[in-house]
Amino acid sequence: MADNVAFGVAYDGTPPARGAARPRVAVLGASGFAGALAARLVHRHPYFALGEITARAEAGMRLDELYPHHRVPIALTEPDLDRIGSTHDVAIVGYPHGASSEAVAAMHAQGLVVVDLSADFRLRDPATYREWYGDVHVAPELFGTAVYGLPELHREALAGVREGGRIIAMPGCFPTATILGLAPLARAGLLQDVIVDAKTGVSGAGRKLARTTHYVDVSENVHAYGVAGHRHQPEIRQELGALGMGESVQPVFVPHLVPVDQGELISAYVRATRPVTADEVADLFREAYEGEPFVELTTAEPGMRDVQASNVARIRTTVDPRSGHVLVFATIDNLWKGTSSQAVQALNAAFGRPEDEGLTG
Structure with missing residues (x-):
C-alpha cells in the first residue's frame, strides 16, 4: 500500500490499535456517498487513523474500486459491531435514519465516540421524532444525550464529548x-x-x-x-x-x-x-x-x-x-459541509484539534 502523504503526514496505511496516540476511526456504511467521503477524509487526516470501513452488499470490494476518485485503497468489510467496538476509538455511522440508532447505541455502549450522520439523534424530543420519522428508533433512552454537531454553534459542548462519552449527532445538510x-x-x-x-x-x-x-x-x-x-x-x-x-x-x-x-x-x-x-x-x-x-x-x-x-x-x-x-x-x-467534512470538523473539536485540520490544503 502506498504511503499516505496527504497534508504532509506519511504512514504506511496500517491503523494503530485502539487507545494509541492516533485515534482509530471506523466508518460504518462506507459504500454510501457520505460514508465514502468520510472515509476519504479520515484516511488523509494527519491525526486520526482510518480503521475498518464497512458495507454489506459491497463487502470485499476496495473503496477505490467503488469510488476511484476518493483514492482509499482499503477493503470494505461486513460490519461486526463487537469487533469494531473493541478495536476502535471512534465510529462514524453513515446509515439511514432508523437503521442507524442500533449501531450508534452499540458503539456508544462500548465507550466509543460516535458520530451519527443520520437523523436518529438530532431531535431532542422523542414525540417529535416519531411524528416525523415513525416509531423506528431502538434507543429512545439516548434521546437528548447527543451533542448537535454544528461547531459554529456548539463548539463548547463538542469539546466535552470525548470525556463525557456522548454522541455527536450531525446536522442535516x-x-x-x-x-x-x-x-x-x-x-x-x-x-x-x-x-x-x-x-x-x-x-x-x-x-x-x-x-x-x-x-x-x-x-x-x-x-x-x-x-x-x-x-x-x-x-x-x-x-x-x-x-x-x-x-x-x-x-x-x-x-x-x-x-x-x-x-x-x-x-x-x-x-x-x-x-x-x-x-x-x-x-x-x-x-x-x-x-x-x-x-x-x-x-x-x-x-x-x-x-x-x-x-x-x-x-x-x-x-x-x-x-x-x-x-x-x-x-x-x-456532501462536505452538509455532511462528511463537517463530521470531521466536529471530531477535530471533540479531540481538541484545530478545526481545519485535515480539511484544508
Whole structure:
C-alpha cells in the first residue's frame, strides 16, 4: 500500500490499535456517498487513523474500486459491531435514519465516540421524532444525550464529548445552511416570519436514489418536494428556537431538486420584528462569524460552485428596501459541509484539534 502523504503526514496505511496516540476511526456504511467521503477524509487526516470501513452488499470490494476518485485503497468489510467496538476509538455511522440508532447505541455502549450522520439523534424530543420519522428508533433512552454537531454553534459542548462519552449527532445538510444563515438573526430576536427556499443537487437523495433517478427526470428540470412538511423542518425549528426564535415563529421550508451533482443553496426571506438596515444585519453576521474558519461572508450572491468540495459555508445578506425583508443566501456543498467534512470538523473539536485540520490544503 502506498504511503499516505496527504497534508504532509506519511504512514504506511496500517491503523494503530485502539487507545494509541492516533485515534482509530471506523466508518460504518462506507459504500454510501457520505460514508465514502468520510472515509476519504479520515484516511488523509494527519491525526486520526482510518480503521475498518464497512458495507454489506459491497463487502470485499476496495473503496477505490467503488469510488476511484476518493483514492482509499482499503477493503470494505461486513460490519461486526463487537469487533469494531473493541478495536476502535471512534465510529462514524453513515446509515439511514432508523437503521442507524442500533449501531450508534452499540458503539456508544462500548465507550466509543460516535458520530451519527443520520437523523436518529438530532431531535431532542422523542414525540417529535416519531411524528416525523415513525416509531423506528431502538434507543429512545439516548434521546437528548447527543451533542448537535454544528461547531459554529456548539463548539463548547463538542469539546466535552470525548470525556463525557456522548454522541455527536450531525446536522442535516439543509439545516446546516439554514441555521448558519439565520442564527445571528434568531439570536438578536429579529425573526418574526421566515420562508426558506432551498435548492439541492441529486446526491442529496443518497446513493441508492441518486443512481435510480432517471436522467430525463432531472436534466433541464427543477421541482419542489416535501412541500407538506420536510423532515428537516423540526430540526431547524429546534435549533433556531434554542437561539431565541419565538415559539410562535414557524419557518416555512420548501426544498427543490436541481440538476447538479452536489451542492446546496438556501434563500431565506425574513420579516423582522422591527425595521433593520442592511448595514445593521451585516454587522450582526460579522460579529457572529468573525474568526470562523469555514464561514465566508460575501457581498456577492453566492453560488454552489463557490464552495464545491469544501467545508465552507458562504453567506450573503441584504435588506430589500421596498418590503423591508431581510434576505439571506447561504450555500454549502451538501456532501462536505452538509455532511462528511463537517463530521470531521466536529471530531477535530471533540479531540481538541484545530478545526481545519485535515480539511484544508
